[in-house]
Each structure stands twice: as structure tokens, then as C-alpha cells.
Amino acid sequence: MSARIPLVLLACGSFNPITNQHMRLFELARDHLHQTGQFQVVGGIVSPVSDGYGKQGLVLAKHRIAMARLALQSSDWVSVDDWESQQPDWTETVVTMRYHYGRILKQYQEGTGKDSGPTTNSHHLTSSSPRLKLLCGADFLDTFKVPGLWLDDHVEEVAGRFGLVCVSRGDLEPERAVHESETLSRHWRNIFLVREWVRNETSATEVRRALRRGLSVKYLLPDSVIKYIHQHNLYTGDSELKNKDVLLRPLTKQTEMPVKTLDD
Amino acid sequence: MEPQDLTKVVLLACGSFNPITNMHLRMFELARDYLEDTGQYIVVRGIISAVGDGYKKKGLIEACHRVDMARLATDTSDWIKVDAWESQQPDWVETAKVMRHHYKELMTAEQNNDYVDTAKKRRIEATKHAFEDPSSYHTRRDNGPQLKLLCGADVLESFGVPNLWKHEDIAEIVGRYGLVCITRNGCDAHKFIHQSEVLWKHRKNIHVVREWVTNEISATHVRRALCRGQTVRYLLPDPVVSYIREHGLYSAESEQKNADVVLAPLQRHTGPSSS
Numbered sequence: 001m002s003a004r005i006p007l008v009l010l011a012c013g014s015f016n017p018i019t020n021q022h023m024r025l026f027e028l029a030r031d032h033l034h035q036t037g038q039f040q041v042v043g044g045i046v047s048p049v050s051d052g053y054g055k056q057g058l059v060l061a062k063h064r065i066a067m068a069r070l071a072l073q074s075s076d077w078v079s080v081d082d083w084e085s086q087q088p089d090w091t092e093t094v095v096t097m098r099y100h101y102g103r104i105l106k107q108y109q110e111g112t113g114k115d116s117g118p119t120t121n122s123h124h125l126t127s128s129s130p131r132l133k134l135l136c137g138a139d140f141l142d143t144f145k146v147p148g149l150w151l152d153d154h155v156e157e158v159a160g161r162f163g164l165v166c167v168s169r170g171d172l173e174p175e176r177a178v179h180e181s182e183t184l185s186r187h188w189r190n191i192f193l194v195r196e197w198v199r200n201e202t203s204a205t206e207v208r209r210a211l212r213r214g215l216s217v218k219y220l221l222p223d224s225v226i227k228y229i230h231q232h233n234l235y236t237g238d239s240e241l242k243n244k245d246v247l248l249r250p251l252t253k254q255t256e257m258p259v260k261t262l263d264d
Numbered sequence: 265m266e267p268q269d270l271t272k273v274v275l276l277a278c279g280s281f282n283p284i285t286n287m288h289l290r291m292f293e294l295a296r297d298y299l300e301d302t303g304q305y306i307v308v309r310g311i312i313s314a315v316g317d318g319y320k321k322k323g324l325i326e327a328c329h330r331v332d333m334a335r336l337a338t339d340t341s342d343w344i345k346v347d348a349w350e351s352q353q354p355d356w357v358e359t360a361k362v363m364r365h366h367y368k369e370l371m372t373a374e375q376n377n378d379y380v381d382t383a384k385k386r387r388i389e390a391t392k393h394a395f396e397d398p399s400s401y402h403t404r405r406d407n408g409p410q411l412k413l414l415c416g417a418d419v420l421e422s423f424g425v426p427n428l429w430k431h432e433d434i435a436e437i438v439g440r441y442g443l444v445c446i447t448r449n450g451c452d453a454h455k456f457i458h459q460s461e462v463l464w465k466h467r468k469n470i471h472v473v474r475e476w477v478t479n480e481i482s483a484t485h486v487r488r489a490l491c492r493g494q495t496v497r498y499l500l501p502d503p504v505v506s507y508i509r510e511h512g513l514y515s516a517e518s519e520q521k522n523a524d525v526v527l528a529p530l531q532r533h534t535g536p537s538s539s
Contacts, residue, residue, distance in 0.1 A: 021498070027497045198482070200499075202477055218289070218341075219501075220286075
């Protein structure tokens with residue numbers, strides 16, 4: 001029996017705020033990857049984007065981190081990481097992935113060589129070092145097409161070196177986005193498409209809209225997150241106007257100072 | 265409008281709740297927001313009434329479990345409650361009868377609260393007597409709570425399924441009480457109302473609530489996922505997911521329950537005797 005490859009799933013995004021649907025992505029992805037027989041998902045990371053991203057309506061990172069922590073309290077395998085949110089400027093996804101991959105690899109290398117005790121997932125002999133894959137929704141694949149948002153080399157690295165796990169939503173067809181991109185098509189073996197049959201279009205955008213209008217969002221996010229939002233009076237008419245006339249940071253940063261690819 | 269001028273509403277949801285999901289719970293929240301947004305109503309209570317085992321729907325697990333799960337799910341709600349009366353009846357109970365039962369309870373509670381205001385007490389008594397007469401459809405009561413059936417568009421459209429509903433029951437539900445229908449597709453719901461004489465007649469009593477965030481967490485899908493060992497986390501409240509696991513509910517076997525049995529309403533309405 002060949003050993004399964006250990007895998008960590010990383011989700012980058014605004015998480016503005018985190019919703020049940022975000023957390024469901026992890027659960028669906030894990031099920032799917034386990035069913036392929038090739039992988040053992042050993043961890044999940046939620047990495048909220050930094051304030052430097054400049055997206056309209058983005059509330060302070062400290063709040064988005066706090067809410068994600070509250071939401072994931074009840075999860076025994078997914079956790080929040082604030083490294084990306086702490087960086088002074090917006091961080092390219094590929095840089096965030098390199099950081100987490102380096103960290104995971106180091107942990108693994110420190111762990112083996114000693115007689116380490118059983119880990120939570122060790123009933124499958126994981127002889128190989130863990131991999132890192134980017135977890136996202138189908139709408140994320142479409143962002144690869146937006147001019148100036150991604151450098152080609154970065155798409156190559158995310159899809160080729162790491163890999164993507166993409167959960168479909170609504171009518172979006174991730175197969176089409178893969179098909180229409182040369183880079184993604186080439187790495188189709190590294191891109192796992194997960195079908196979410198339950199149509200659940202709980203988008204953070206809709207949640208913010210409901211909150212602005214004083215409407216209920218109960219059962220769309222954990223109660224603890226709703227409580228936090230009310231306590232700190234997040235998501236008002238004003239908060240949605242933040243960054244209104246600001247250009248999204250990726251569109252300015254990557255032309256000023258593109259991040260080196262690994263080959264340089 | 266002053267708070268005392270608002271009409272009090274109690275929302276009643278009847279269904280299998282097999283199992284209860286976040287979508288069921290959302291319906292209550294959406295309905296309350298919608299009604300209170302009109303400025304005419306104040307929603308004071310939500311009631312979940314799980315159908316009895318006598319309904320004989322395929323895959324329907326024991327009522328005691330369905331009620332327990334609904335209780336766990338509404339633990340964190342301060343206005344939605346579970347009522348086990350319908351689930352405890354030995355035979356299937358028509359929805360109109362369930363509504364009558366709950367309406368009676370509401371009126372009794374209201375009466376007991378107002379022992380001081382004798383004028384109001386007289387009005388409530390008069391309403392109760394009128395209520396006993398099924399041929400009268402009083403819909404306006406001075407600040408007495410109104411009971412409305414909360415449902416999805418599928419229930420509304422099920423009014424058209426032959427032998428599933430008695431014509432007079434539909435008339436009573438929309439005439440005497442009222443319907444709050446949550447739907448993704450407002451056009452279809454309005455079209456359905458338009459094409460039905462009885463629904464059209466009582467259209468003022470039918471509130472169609474658009475659900476902008478599509479949330480089709482069907483219990484059928486949830487059961488399918490559970491049978492296949494797939495995750496249902498975040499589709500139902502965590503305590504319900506735990507309960508299902510602890511009790512080993514929902515398997516290929518449980519899905520076969522009542523497989524060869526005719527649904528109770530169809531049995532009753534096509535039977536030799538009719539009411």
C-alpha cells in the first residue's frame with residue numbers, strides 16, 4: 001500500500017467576514033482529496049489578507065483575524081495564521097505560499113529524525129514531506145484573467161509547484177477557467193476541482209449588505225462572529241466606503257516591483 | 265407606528281425536518297426581517313413543528329430524533345421554539361389541523377394574559393367562538409396574534425399536487441391564517457398564486473419573501489452526503505452534526521424506510537371515505 005502524501009490546505013482571501021461557506025470549503029476539499037486515495041490532509045490554514053490590499057469595504061485586519069479565530073475555535077484541524085495580515089504591504093499569494101511551505105517543511109524536518117510520537121493523522125504512514133496547496137472557490141480562478149492582478153510566473157508557481165484545490169460555486173464552471181488559461185491547462189494534474197452540490201451562495205458581500213441594512217445573518221456565520229461584529233460595530237454604511245477611490249494594491253505593486261520568480 | 269399598533273405574528277413551520285438544517289433556520293430569520301420591515305408586524309415567536317412518523321415519507325427517521333435535533337438547533341435562538349405535539353400524534357395530521365391546534369393555544373395564552381382588560385377578553389372570546397365555526401374566516405383581530413404558515417416555494421407549489429391537500433384546507437390556511445413563503449424565485453411564486461383561484465383570492469395574506477442569498481441546503485442532500493460518509497459540517501448546526509454521528513442516524517438502510525408505503529395524505533384523500 002503506497003503511503004498517502006500529507007497535505008496542508010491554505011486559503012488566502014479577505015475573510016471580510018469569514019462565513020460558514022468559507023469553512024465548508026475546507027471540509028469539502030478534505031473529503032475530496034481523501035477520496036482520491038492519494039492524500040492525507042493534515043492541516044488547514046486561513047490567511048486573511050493585509051489591510052494593504054486596498055479592497056473596498058475591507059475592515060481592519062485585527063478584526064478579521066479575531067473573527068476567523070472565533071469561527072475556527074470549534075475546528076480541530078483548521079487554524080488562522082496572521083503572518084500575511086501583519087506584513088506592511090500587500091503580499092503576493094505566491095510569497096505567502098512560499099512562507100507557509102518553508103514553515104511546514106521545517107516543522108517536518110525537525111519532527112523526523114527523532115522518535116516522534118504519534119500525530120493525529122499517523123495511521124497512514126506519511127513517509128514523504130508535506131505538500132501545500134492553495135484552496136479557493138471557483139471565482140478565484142477567474143481572477144487569473146484580470147490584467148495586472150497576477151504575474152504569469154506566479155500563476156505558474158502556484159499551479160505548477162504547489163497546486164490548487166478549487167471548490168465550485170453556483171453556476172461558475174471552474175473547468176472553463178482552467179481550459180481558458182494556458183498555464184492552468186498545463187498543470188491540470190495539479191488542479192483538483194471539487195463540486196459543491198449544495199447551492200449555498202453565502203458570500204461575504206451579501207453578509208455585509210445584510211448587516212448594513214440591519215438584517216439577520218444568523219446561521220450564515222457562527223454566533224460568536226455575529227456577536228463580535230455587533231460588539232465592534234463593524235460593517236456599516238461607512239465601512240463599505242473604505243478604500244472607495246483606492247486602487248487595489250496588486251495592480252500598483254506588481255508593476256513597481258515585481259517579486260522574483262524562483263528561477264532568478 | 266406605535267409598538268402597540270403592530271400586529272403580532274407567530275410563524276409556524278411544518279415539515280419533516282429530516283434533519284433540520286441551517287436553511288430551515290434561515291427561513292425564520294428572513295421571514296421575521298421581511299414582516300417587520302413592512303412596519304405593520306412584530307414577530308413574537310417561531311414554532312418548528314416536525315411531522316409525525318405517520319406521514320410515512322420515504323427515509324423519515326423517528327420523530328423523537330427529529331425533534332431532539334431541532335431542539336439542539338434552536339438552542340441559541342431566543343424566539344424560535346420546537347413544538348412536539350404534531351410529532352406525537354399517532355396518525356398524520358393535516359397542516360390545517362396543526363394550525364388550528366396552535367392557534368387555539370395562542371388564543372388561550374393571550375386570554376390568560378389579559379385577565380384585567382375585560383373588553384379585550386370579550387373580544388377574544390368572541391373571536392374564539394367565531395373561530396370554532398369553520399365557515400367564518402376572521403382575519404382581523406384587535407392585536408391578537410396572527411398565526412402564519414412559514415414555508416418554502418416547494419410547499420406553495422405542492423398545493424397543486426393532486427390529492428395531497430384538501431381544497432378546503434388550502435382555503436383555510438390562506439384565508440384564515442396566512443402564508444409566508446421564502447423563495448429564490450419570486451416570479452414563479454407570484455405566477456403560481458396568479459394561476460390559482462383560491463390563492464389569488466387571498467393574495468393579501470400571502471407574503472412572498474425573496475431570498476437573495478441562495479441557500480438550497482436541502483435535507484435530502486444532507487442525508488445523501490451522510491450516507492456516503494461525506495461532510496455536512498457548516499450546513500447544519502454543530503450540535504446537530506454531533507447528534508447524528510452519536511446516534512448513527514441516516515444510512516442507506518434508513519433511506520429505505522417507507523420505500524413501499526404510500527404517503528399518508530395520498531392514502532387518506534384517495535381513500536373510500538372523504539371528510
